[in-house]
Amino acid sequence: MGNCVPSLWLAGLAALLVLPWTAFAQLEATPAVAPYEARYSIYRNGKLTGKMEVELSYRGDRWKIQSAGSGTYGLARILGARDNEEASGRLADGRFRPERYRRHTLVAGLDDNWTFGFDWDARKVSITHNKHDALVLDIVGESLDPLSLKLEMRQRMATGNPDLQFHMVEEDEIDEQHFRLLPEERMETSLGCFRTLPVEKIRHNSTRYTRAWHAPELGFVEVRMAHGKTDGDHLEMRITELTLGGVEVAPRPGCAALQKESGGS
Secondary structure (H helix, E strand, C coil), X not given: CCCCHHHHHHHHHHHCCCCCCCCHHHCCCCCCCCCEEXXXXXXXXXXXXXXXXXXXXXXXXXXXXXXXXXXXXXXXXXXXXXXXXXXXXXXXXXXXXXXXXXXXXXXXCEEEEEEEEEECCCCEEEEEECCCCCEEEECCCCCECHHHHHHHHHHHHHCCCCCCEEEEECCCCEEEEEEEXXXXXXXXECCEXXXXXXXXXXXXXXXXXXXXXXXXXXXXXXXXXXXXXXXXXXXXXXXXXXXXXXXXXXCCCCHHHHHHHCCCC
8 A cells, every 4th residue: 555655645635525705695595614715735644745725616506616636745746646626516405416526636647537417307327437438327315426525514514413424426336424423622723723523434344534623613614634544544634724705714823822821731
């Protein structure tokens, strides 16, 4: 695994597990997830290796989320690693219902393209890889792509919905995925100290792990994400900048300062 840096880096971006405010107030069912722009630094085994930018926008009842990751240091930069994702759809009964998802990865000059097309009337999803013929599957429940799953998770957390089970479209199947909420943690970030609610993907008989720390004070935006193996490589994304609902989030005091102000030892 140690020699598979590009594949781990790109796979990690996908696992980690995101336009300005437009007509947002006119939505019939305003989502709990506000439009935002976030920037993250990416670390592999503790060393800075890349960056990620995520943006969510609305236009009426339509939403669009896009992410762009790139290798800026070390081997990831030498190989020109890029990972771009985009998903769009409509809000349906307070849920993020995707209509189209695209992912493009580039490393060492090799292109890889995936497209998911959701037909909710026919309840079919079409999966296209590069120029191969499309694979058509029946939609299961409220099936989601990797980006809309993260939005739907934040929506449920913000509205107090305890259900963290989802159906996610994979490369050749629709997989049922389960997550659990872990005990609250106070976390130090580039934006200061925040109370966070960690969420962990449930895996059985596996050394792999995926976790995300959501900050309620920041609209449940992920301030840190981690993915890897307990006996191998560790990939982490840490937030560095955030604009939420069109307002830039200014850095606040760190955890040590807050503890001192509260009279802690």
